[in-house]
Amino acid sequence: MADKCCGPTNSEVVQDKQGCCSSQPKAAPIEASGCCSGASNNQVEITSCCSNEKDEPESHTPKKEVSNCCASSVSPMEDSPKSSLTVESMEYSVQGMDCPSCALTIEKGVRSLDKIQDAKVNYNTAKLKVVASGNGSLDQIENTVEKLGYKIAPVHQNKKIKTYDVEGMDCGSCAKSIENHFNHHPAVKSVNVHFSTGKMKLEHENSVEDIVSEVSKLGYRATLLSNKGQPEETTKRKRTYGGKTTLSGLFIAFGFIGSFSGLAPFVSTILYAVAIVLSGAKPVKSAYFAIKSGSLDMNVLMSAAAIGAAIIGEWFEGATVVWLFAIGTALQNRSIEQTRKSIRNLMELAPSEAWIKAGSELVKKPVDEVRVGEVIVIKPGDRIPLDGEIIQGETSVNQAPITGESIPVDKMTGDTVYAGTINESGSLEVKVTKLVEDTTISKIIHLVEEAQEQKAPTQAFIDKFASIYTPIVFLMALAVIVIPPLLGLGTWGEWTYKGLALLVVACPCALVISTPVAIVSAIGNAAKNGVLIKGGTFLESAGAIETIAFDKTGTLTEGKPKVSGITPITISEGELLSVALTLEEYSTHPIAKTIVGYAKDKGFQAKDGELYKSIAGKGVQATINGEIYFAGNLKLFEEMNIPLGEINPELTEIQGQGKTVVIIGTQKEILGVIAVSDMIRPTTVKALDGLKQVGINQAVMLTGDNEGTAKMISKEANVTRYFAELLPEDKVKAIKQLQSEGHKVAMVGDGINDAPALATSDLGIAMGGAGTDTAMETADIVLMADNLEKLPHTIKLSRKALAIIKQNIWFSVIVKLIAFILVFPGWLTLWLAVLSDTGAAIIVILNALRLLKVRD
Numbered sequence: 019m020a021d022k023c024c025g026p027t028n029s030e031v032v033q034d035k036q037g038c039c040s041s042q043p044k045a046a047p048i049e050a051s052g053c054c055s056g057a058s059n060n061q062v063e064i065t066s067c068c069s070n071e072k073d074e075p076e077s078h079t080p081k082k083e084v085s086n087c088c089a090s091s092v093s094p095m096e097d098s099p100k101s102s103l104t105v106e107s108m109e110y111s112v113q114g115m116d117c118p119s120c121a122l123t124i125e126k127g128v129r130s131l132d133k134i135q136d137a138k139v140n141y142n143t144a145k146l147k148v149v150a151s152g153n154g155s156l157d158q159i160e161n162t163v164e165k166l167g168y169k170i171a172p173v174h175q176n177k178k179i180k181t182y183d184v185e186g187m188d189c190g191s192c193a194k195s196i197e198n199h200f201n202h203h204p205a206v207k208s209v210n211v212h213f214s215t216g217k218m219k220l221e222h223e224n225s226v227e228d229i230v231s232e233v234s235k236l237g238y239r240a241t242l243l244s245n246k247g248q249p250e251e252t253t254k255r256k257r258t259y260g261g262k263t264t265l266s267g268l269f270i271a272f273g274f275i276g277s278f279s280g281l282a283p284f285v286s287t288i289l290y291a292v293a294i295v296l297s298g299a300k301p302v303k304s305a306y307f308a309i310k311s312g313s314l315d316m317n318v319l320m321s322a323a324a325i326g327a328a329i330i331g332e333w334f335e336g337a338t339v340v341w342l343f344a345i346g347t348a349l350q351n352r353s354i355e356q357t358r359k360s361i362r363n364l365m366e367l368a369p370s371e372a373w374i375k376a377g378s379e380l381v382k383k384p385v386d387e388v389r390v391g392e393v394i395v396i397k398p399g400d401r402i403p404l405d406g407e408i409i410q411g412e413t414s415v416n417q418a419p420i421t422g423e424s425i426p427v428d429k430m431t432g433d434t435v436y437a438g439t440i441n442e443s444g445s446l447e448v449k450v451t452k453l454v455e456d457t458t459i460s461k462i463i464h465l466v467e468e469a470q471e472q473k474a475p476t477q478a479f480i481d482k483f484a485s486i487y488t489p490i491v492f493l494m495a496l497a498v499i500v501i502p503p504l505l506g507l508g509t510w511g512e513w514t515y516k517g518l519a520l521l522v523v524a525c526p527c528a529l530v531i532s533t534p535v536a537i538v539s540a541i542g543n544a545a546k547n548g549v550l551i552k553g554g555t556f557l558e559s560a561g562a563i564e565t566i567a568f569d570k571t572g573t574l575t576e577g578k579p580k581v582s583g584i585t586p587i588t589i590s591e592g593e594l595l596s597v598a599l600t601l602e603e604y605s606t607h608p609i610a611k612t613i614v615g616y617a618k619d620k621g622f623q624a625k626d627g628e629l630y631k632s633i634a635g636k637g638v639q640a641t642i643n644g645e646i647y648f649a650g651n652l653k654l655f656e657e658m659n660i661p662l663g664e665i666n667p668e669l670t671e672i673q674g675q676g677k678t679v680v681i682i683g684t685q686k687e688i689l690g691v692i693a694v695s696d697m698i699r700p701t702t703v704k705a706l707d708g709l710k711q712v713g714i715n716q717a718v719m720l721t722g723d724n725e726g727t728a729k730m731i732s733k734e735a736n737v738t739r740y741f742a743e744l745l746p747e748d749k750v751k752a753i754k755q756l757q758s759e760g761h762k763v764a765m766v767g768d769g770i771n772d773a774p775a776l777a778t779s780d781l782g783i784a785m786g787g788a789g790t791d792t793a794m795e796t797a798d799i800v801l802m803a804d805n806l807e808k809l810p811h812t813i814k815l816s817r818k819a820l821a822i823i824k825q826n827i828w829f830s831v832i833v834k835l836i837a838f839i840l841v842f843p844g845w846l847t848l849w850l851a852v853l854s855d856t857g858a859a860i861i862v863i864l865n866a867l868r869l870l871k872v873r874d
Contacts, residue, residue: 110146110159112139113169113553124163131158146170160210169553182218182229184211186238186347191316191484191530195308196236202310203232213534217243237304237317263344266297270337277334290333298324298340301347314488319525320852326518327848330511338849339522346856367419367438368459372403375447385454396435396446404437405457406448413444420458421803422548462802465552466545476823477533477554484526491524515848516841522851523837528858532826535862539869540819547874549812550800559781560799560816565761566714566783566809567753569772570721570728571608573785573806574735575696579609581616582677583693587665592622594690598682600624601640601649605632609678609694610649635722635745637680647689649682652724653743658685665691673726698734701805706736708810712817718756720749720775749775766809783809811874818872826862833858 112124121139128137128148135149148159163170187193193213200209205224211217218240222229226242233240273289298321305321308314320343327336373380375393385403388394393409396402402415414426419438426442429435435448438459454460499517503510537554544551551557568574586594599617602610603624627640627647636657637650648654652669655662660683662669669691672679677695681688706717719740721728728742741752753775756763765772765779768786776782776797784797786804801808837854840846846854 107147107149108159108172110148110163110170110172112144112146112163113555124168127162127165128159131162134159160208164210179208179219179221180226180229181243182220182233182240183243184216184218184233184238184240187211187213187216191314191488191527192238192304195304195317196233196238198312199232199236199307199310215538235303236307237300262296262299263341263348266293266337266341266344269293269296270334270341273337274334287333290337291328293337294324294328294333294340297337297344301340301343314492316525316527319488319492319521323518323521323848323852326514326521330514332515332848335515335848339852342849342852342856346852346860349856349860367401368454368457369401369403373397388450388454390450390453392450394448394450396441396448398441398443398445400441402435402437402439402441402446402448404448404450404454405452406435406450408433408435408446409449410447411444413446414442416440416442417803418548420462420548422546422808462545462550465550466541475555475558476827477537480529480533480827484530487526488524491520495520495524512844516844519841519846519848519851520838522848522855523834523841523846525855526830526834527855528833528862529827529830531859532830532862532866533823536819536823536826536866536869539866540815540872543870543872544812544815547808547811548802549808550802551812551816552798552800556781556798557816557819559762560764560813561820563762563764563781563813563816564714565716565718565756566709566764566766567718567720567756567775567779568737569749569765569767569775570719570723570731571696572768573766574702574719574731574737575698577608577696579612579678579694579696581612581692582695583672584690585665585668585693586690587688589689591690594682594692595620595622596625597642597647597689598649598680598692600627600642601638601647601682603627604630605638608696609680610638612694613649613680613692645684647682647684649680652679652681655681655683655688660685660688662688670726673724673730675730678723678727698731699805701807702735705806705809709813712810712814714813716756716761718752720744720752722746747774750778753778766806783812808874811872815869815872819869822865822869826865829865830858830862 124139124146125137128134128146133151135151137146137148139146146159146163160170184196187196193211196211196218197209200206200220203222205222205228207221207223208219209221210219212219218233220229230240230242269289270293273286273293276289277283277286301317302321302325304317308318320339324336324339324343327333327339368385370385371382372385372388373395374383374388375395380395388404394404394406398413408429408431410431412428412430415429415435416426417436417439419440420436429446434451435441435446436459437454437457452458495517498520499510499514502508502513507513533554537557540557541551541554551560571577571579584591584594589597595617598613599622602613605611625642627642629639629641629646631639633639633650633654636654637648639646639648641647648658652662665688669679669681672691672693675695677693680692680694681690682692683689709717716738717736719728719732719735719737721731721740721742722744723731723742725742728740732740741748744752749772753763753765757780762780764781764783765775766783766785767776768784776784781799782797783799783801785801785806799812801812833854837846837851841851
């Protein structure tokens with residue numbers, strides 16, 4: 019038994035009478051050797067140790083082996099002095115939670131899994147922390163959370179997971195069948211298949227060839243992807259399946275014509291049978307493995323219908339079923355590929371090689387081998403291979419692939435350039451600042467792929483509905499085949515035929531595919547136009563937005579204020595600027611930086627100051643020569659009861675012109691006034707007009723400026739409403755007020771300073787995401803360019819996507835209902851049932867593809 023115990027650094031661990039450890043909070047850290055901590059970040063293999071189940075892991079770190087303690091999961095009364103238990107801990111990022119109750123749902127779902135000791139979800143940080151006992155117990159977590167309708171990813175990505183591109187999936191049930199198959203495979207630890215992106219993520223112990231072979235058995239084609247998301251092999255893809263389908267069609271045609279030209283019936287039957295084998299081999303093979311893995315997908319239903327038709331002597335019907343199914347599947351796959359191309363096109367933007375400057379020579383290198391700090395040379399007309407900083411040369415760069423801006427941007431020494439953008443004119447030497455996997459374009463591709471894999475609420479609901487609908491209709495089909503003949507209400511052949519038609523109707527392919535294809539198309543269109551929508555949830559949210567709130571500085575305005583007037587009162591202009599420089603030199607506020615820059619440009623020096631202090635939302639203070647000086651807004655001096663006297667009319671006039679007033683003074687008097695103005699962006703008015711045209715009812719401005727300045731800028735920007743004199747926390751209150759009035763509110767800011775308001779709003783939109791990692795991580799939607807031009811397009815695209823999703827759902831449901839009704843009078847033939855299913859799926863896909871063509 020241990021003489022002492024150890025625990026988390028913020029708790030004290032003591033022994034009870036039996037010698038086991040328990041933690042007492044908030045005591046000094048205890049260091050002990052030969053003890054085990056159940057509280058930190060480790061995977062700990064515990065031998066006769068005690069662990070505290072409530073301890074929260076902070077990150078995933080290597081496993082440590084410790085001994086000489088007692089484990090709470092093992093009874094101290096057991097005869098064996100030693101027992102072994104593996105404790106794993108992991109932290110995940112969870113996307114898609116729209117309220118704290120979602121966090122509670124996830125907690126309950128994960129805690130219900132075997133061997134999970136604890137699970138805690140922090141809604142504000144969108145993090146899930148899990149402690150589990152037993153090897154492999156963490157593998158189930160991602161599947162469970164995704165089934166609940168959320169996107170989950172380890173904070174520290176498992177490098178053992180390989181990503182494959184899978185061809186041939188035509189709806190979500192195909193992805194489910196592949197998942198189920200590998201869930202029963204002993205060499206596979208975890209599997210996630212995403213129909214939307216056509217990607218499969220596997221952690222497996224066997225070879226890549228074995229995985230490719232297993233996927234091939236299911237009737238699909240898998241290709242391992244490299245770290246850049248490109249196929250590692252470039253072998254020509256076989257197109258034999260299309261040839262078989264054509265040949266099958268010819269056999270059906272010959273058999274059909276022969277039946278009217280005196281050909282022996284058995285010859286037509288043989289021709290139909292050959293057609294069934296040619297077109298049906300693949301779906302029957304896929305159906306076998308689907309049934310084996312417990313799935314009831316489209317292949318199972320179609321195979322059952324074709325085989326059943328042959329059994330009851332309807333060879334023509336059976337052949338037509340598999341032939342139409344093969345054609346429909348091929349058309350669906352071809353159409354779906356159009357949506358996936360939007361991401362592949364992004365991947366191809368950045369060159370795979372770069373010219374490296376090595377002394378006086380240029381050496382061509384793969385971008386994977388280029389290191390940070392190396393100098394690359396980009397010739398006129400070439401694409402820039404990596405993010406970096408220009409160290410020599412001037413040019414214009416077409417940044418449309420990143421920001422969606424159509425006008426090239428002038429670049430010179432010291433400016434940043436991004437991989438995938440185009441060097442229009444001059445030759446450049448660029449110092450590499452990011453590795454290939456960390457470039458802005460790589461992050462965009464990664465985030466867009468994650469967004470496409472994430473299920474929107476509508477999609478999650480439909481998938482759940484389909485999982486209930488299909489088995490119910492399947493059982494109904496069996497009942498239709500068996501019960502009426504047993505009751506003497508008709509022949510077995512008649513009711514078997516109706517049951518088989520009902521089996522085909524049971525396939526909800528068009529319904530299941532209605533939402534994800536629309537979401538993938540919309541997100542791909544947005545990415546191409548410099549807008550990053552981070553999931554179907556946010557796409558749907560954007561479509562429902564009625565009110566948009568804008569931070570003023572840096573969003574509606576340039577964010578680069580200029581000194582537009584100086585009014586000294588009791589001291590000279592030079593002395594006033596010296597005091598202002600001293601006060602504002604250590605402030606990070608944009609207005610303070612403007613005043614500092616102006617004073618230094620004029621050649622003024624700062625005085626000796628001390629005891630600097632920032633007064634939130636009001637200004638700054640410092641002690642100069644033993645006296646306290648202040649620089650701030652009108653509110654600051656009013657609260658100190660310093661008389662403004664004769665400068666009041668001048669202050670009113672300056673504020674009436676939409677300028678910001680910075681007053682310089684002491685506790686006794688006003689020394690002078692500096693007027694600063696921030697210009698409205700040229701694109702602001704156009705963007706706000708565009709928002710009104712797409713149905714945004716209110717454009718609201720949030721600003722810390724005084725009432726007069728806010729009123730002037732609101733008129734100039736043409737906003738509907740404004741909130742003035744706001745402290746940072748007041749922006750959150752303004753958002754909540756708008757929400758309490760019944761509005762769905764989006765907040766537009768820079769993604770950093772406006773984080774609380776972005777989090778409070780129904781939809782957070784960040785500007786200027788290019789090169790800003792924080793903006794890309796914190797907001798729900800990111801405008802990669804530093805302007806509002808693309809915001810109307812984003813709202814228009816989201817609303818169009820919602821409309822198309824609704825059209826697709828209603829169309830799919832109505833087609834199914836009509837087919838369902840026509841089964842029982844015997845009016846729905848098998849081939850017509852297949853045509854209604856595959857035809858509806860193709861129409862739904864083509865309708866969703868219209869989103870790729872939506873323009874500004």
